[in-house]
Amino acid sequence: MKLKGLFSTAIAITTGLIVLVGYFVILPPLLDLRIAILNWFIILAAVALFVGLFNLLSVHANKLRNKEKGGIYSLILILSLLVTLILGLWLGPDQPVMASIFNAVQLPAEASLMALLAVTLTYACIRLLRPAQYAGLRSRTNLISAIFLVTALLILLGTAPLPFVGYVPILSDLIRPFIAQVLAAAGARGILIGVALGSLTTGLRILFGADRPYGSDPSRGGK
Amino acid sequence: MNWVGLAGFGLVILSAILMAGLAFLRRNSTPVFREITAFARLRKAIGLSVEEGSRLHISLGRGGLTTPQSAAELAGVEVLRRIAELTSASDRPPVATSGDGAVTILSQDALLASEQAAFSTGYDPAAARLTGLTPFSYAAGALPVIQDENVSANVLIGSFGVEVALLTDTAERGNTSTMAGSDNLSAQAILYASAQDPLIGEELYAAGAYLKARPFHTASLVVQDILRWLIVIVILVSAILKLAGVL
């Protein structure tokens, strides 16, 4: 088992290194290998998707079996999944039937969920400034929250003309662009660079074999 | 591409060496890092969930391993693994949801590991779930978990899009606290407004170090800081050079 652990780690590290080096230096044989690996990677991701699909099915099958609350929904989920899957595998995802299933279910459902956000986000904004005790719950002060809120409001006001009033003169053509295109761009860039640093070190930890999220051996990945 | 590639390679090599060196040198000493409320609160939430016999819900987002978001997912899996260890005493193991097959498998492994380690009774495969294969269906699938499963706190850590608002909102409806971080800026903006404890930017990747200070985790934070200042200097200098028309 220990050996197995080493084996997996070795695989992870070698794969990672090949792909990584391919990013930076062009060595023809390595490059071909890298392309092959990435191709396999994509295939495996698809296989993993099916594993996940099975997980989804089994979870809900269990719910159904154990007569858990909402078991009926699980049944519905399983049915709709299987029907769509079978039709999809049989007809292909882009047949008119599949298209109309998609347009009848997924499109409206997702769009409506997005529409829910309009209310949700308004609610969140209203609750954002909180009594000090609650502000204390959060990792920042009310002042920062206020800045956040004010910015959001300015942008919103500047995005569309006010009904019956039209555009707020300076706001829409000066302030909004400045905030959105200069200040925000600056902050976004800083955050993105930070995120990149984070991903860099996270990836490296794995390439070092220091983090081994794969495998269920408690002696690894764990403490 | 060429000089850029070499520069990038150099950067990677440099950070690798730094990390390894620091991890080795500092394996006993332990550097001090700034406080991040979210992690303090998370540790607390973990204790409480064990105490109350309630569940923690760790949601790993919907980014796949094939995407550049994989780093966020991997960081999330580390957190899950750690939380699973910490709560292995609880009679209600944490439930992990994710929107990608591979990530689901990883989370299963993480939970399985802690179960084995804890010798606790039977591993419940339903503890690590794939709740949907598209961003919004994943979020929609996670809602019932938050609502129905006696979840006391939600840890949303991984790669989320705007759909994360649904999760935080549902958590808020259920009066469960939320600690959340995403690598997606829009999602971060939403979390900034709606989550109780948002993790901003790269704080997400620091979770490993803050939850279990192993040499490599602390080292990687230090490396991040070193690189950070390196970049700051480089940008400043080259900006001046640009201005002078040299570059």
Next chain:
Amino acid sequence: MAELRCPMCGKPNSDELEKCASCGARLKPLVASSPEDHPPIHPGEEPVKGKTTEFERIPPVSGEKETIQPGEEPTKKDTAELESALPSWLRDLRGQEGQPPPAETAKPVADEGLPPASEPESSPQLSDVKLPDWLAGLDSGAEEEGEIPEWLASIRDQSPIQPGTPAEEEPFLQSEETDWLGRLRQEEEGKPAQPAGGVPPFSPGSKPAAAPPPEGLPAWFPDLKGESAPAKREPGLLPPDETKPSEELPGWLADIHAEPDKGLAAAPAEGGPEPVEELPEWLEKLQAESKTPTRELPNVEVPFEESPDWLAKLQASAFTEEKTPAPSIAPEAEVSTEKAAPESMPPAETPDWLGKLPASAHTEQERPAVSAFIPETPTPSFIPETEAPVKAIPDWLAEFEEGAIPAEVPTPAAPEKTALPAGESESNLPMETPDWLSMLKPERGEEKAPGGAAEKPEIAPAELPTWVQAMRPVEAVVDESEVPQEEEKEETTARGPLAGLSGVLPIGPGLGALRKPQTYSTKLQMTEGQQRHAASLERLVASESEPRPLSGQVRLRSARLLRWVIAFALILVVGLPVVTGIHTVPGAVYPSELSATRDLINGLGANSPVLLVFDYEPALSGELEAAAAPVIDHLLFKGPRLAILSTSPTGPILAEHFMKTTQASHGYQSGQGYVNLGYLAGGPAGVLGFAEDPPATAAYTIEGAPAWQTLPLQGIQKLSDFAAVIILTDNADTGRIWIEQAGPYLSTSPMIMVISAQAEPMIRPYYDSQQVKGLVTGLAGGKAYEQANDQAFQGVGLARRYWDAFSVGLFLAVMMILVGGSWSAIAIWGARRRTVRAASNGGTPVRDGKQVEGA
């Protein structure tokens, strides 16, 4: 005003506050830290947390490390342990529920074990059946501490190991082992010096004379209900002669009063009878002597001369638990049992000592609580591997409790039991006979001489068993740890276990007493003392459950009504323009990038190939379609050949939907007007692959036909063959991928982006740096584009239809947010004032906040 840092969340709080404003954790210990008892907690002093870390590791940790270190973990550990630590014995005291499985296993045995034990023999005057046992245990525990201070010292020395084990660093474990060994040796020297006879017999006596045959092993293991899995894992570690005693321990107890104790399990029942004679008689003796204080010292030796072998067993039993978590200790443990000869050199002896320590730990403090702390050591939540012992213990513990009761109950005359410890430490028990005091104090003085000083610092924290740590608010540690030096000289020895208790006890008469015994020296009634303890214990139990709601995450109540109002208002206001179709709102302002984008599209020659990338989620189709419709419409007027591609699985079908709904007028048909290349898997890699070699990467159309022979794609081999690439995306990352991966491969052909408003700040820089030549952002951008080509759409484009609703909706949202925000601001202001008042009244701001929120 000074600020106090919350030990839980580390947020600064005004020191007026009772509880942390942020996490509700208690800032001031429950103990009355009245100035004369304790030095005041200095504002912002880190020790609050720093000290807790000392439970983890012996090398004193500077509080600062705490912030992210495993040092932090005690905080977690506390709560985590509460599960396993509390129930195992507190359960017996309060019939409460809600424990984790480990505790469950313990419960049945304990419950059946206790009542029968206590009914017959517990001292009559006690009302409660269960508390007395516990208290008696407490007293008896304190008692022998009085006689043989080393025990305490040794317990202390040995206890570090336990915290050491959970602490995740080996180094620490090593270091502490070495230094406690060192301390133990010091004690060896110190030992002869001190009169209390308990000790000398040990070295010879303690080698488990009654080392029983290995078959003890099976007899003991079955007791671990179903936990055989972990148990089996042990045998390698446990030499038979160690597991065996643990099974005998219940044995002798069983015989002491097998009749009353129904609780005794079958397995323990077959215990060696030989030790049995000694014990009862010892107890009788003890009773006898206790009547005459003056002769007490010599007599007390007696029990310990007898005791060794069963002590040894106890010890062994203790080790069976301890080894699993700390294998590093195992060797010594074995050594101790094999060669316990006195002449064995220090190292060998030390373990031998060490061996006895747990034993003493049990024998002297015959209360489940203390024995509980050994099981506790592997805090399950930290080292999953050590889950096994935790599970195993409760059963053992249960037996032990059964054992415990007889051990001290047979001595009905409680007084001297309480008296002894009193002499030894005023702080422990209020009711003591002064003359004991006089007798014992000097002795303690001498015995402390050798190694005592060295021990104190580490010891004080270390000796607080984890169960105490688990029971009491972290701040309690502060008081304990900040014990002034002069006080320590007197009392560190005794302070240990009971300080732990006092830490927990809510303020009350019981505590005042703990500090100043003299005031109580006149009150000798046993009952009252026990009552006080009972009361304080109940308060303890209460305080155990009480803080939880506060320490829990303070949560905002979800305002359902508010949601409804928002939803209703939005739908109404947004729906109205949609329904009426009025167009009153003025058009959008032209963004700077508009003209550039239009020129690019205008510049496209007829029949020129264009790559359309549909990379948005169905969820954002509303926005993207509205934004893209004008652009694509404008494009299609040019009659280009379209290739449609997508890197999101739902993209292709969204593209079809888009073409069918918004562009129906152009009559583009899949296959003739455009080719749908379908889904391009692999994220960045896929995009890169496509950029390098389009025909190879996306060889087939969505219908599965070879794509690159079709009319629309004729003559296209490279990405740069496309006259333009238009990318529709809601996701800045996707946009970046296309820019970075595909950008370099379009030599002159422009890349145009139609993006969701949320992606603007990230994509905009690429427009500025001209990596993206054209940009249309969100509905507003689409509307502007539509306006620009008004002649094309006669003002009825998609964007136009949404525009009024959009404007009104946003305006309403802004208003609602403003109102809500200002309301919150007022609430904040009000809350601040209330908080100040509440703080001055000692009320908790959290509760106050709730009121505000509720208002």
Next chain:
Amino acid sequence: MLAGINLDFVTVIVSFLFTLMVLSYLVGDNPFFRLAIYIFIGVSAGYAAAVAWHQVLWPRLFMPLIYGSTLERALALVPLLLGMLLLMKLSPRTARLGNPAMAFMVGAGAAVAVGGAVLGTLFPQAQASINFFDLRSGGIVSERIFEGSIVLVGTLTTLVYFNFSAKVTPSGPRGSRLVEVLSRIGQVFIAITFGVLFAGVYTAAMTALIERLSFLWNFIASFF
């Protein structure tokens, strides 16, 4: 043809119902919402799986295996094997066997993350903030410098805000004075950025709401 019409009609009706059911969540969690999302999850999962099969597994794995040249087959065998191992993850008992496959994915994923971070974000972003000062690229010089310096300040302070290393002070770990000040500024920039992004998301959501409402209305109106 007729079938097509019916199909479209059914599609519209169903999507109308789904819109209503999902929007009913505004009132609160209710069976209709549950029904809608469960069906939605099932359908989307099934659809995604179908896409994965038709667009990835079949063309990339099985076609080469069946019709491919020897080399292609040999190459396809590797992912086939790894895929098999991955399927072992279906049962906790055999899960261990799948570890190598997962290790492969994690390794590749980590590499993609690193590469993407360095080449995809780190360099381009850094370069972009530098290029602001490229006076040769036109624009009004003063304005350009002004914007450039603001962007520079914003980027760097934001970057500094995330600085993890800290010194120990009585009131908890703190960065050095300079870092403290800079990160304060950075915090403001972050708040502004998030404010803008939030507004963007909000407008997107608002558009979605409008689109849904007009869809509902059009459906109803289509009856009159």
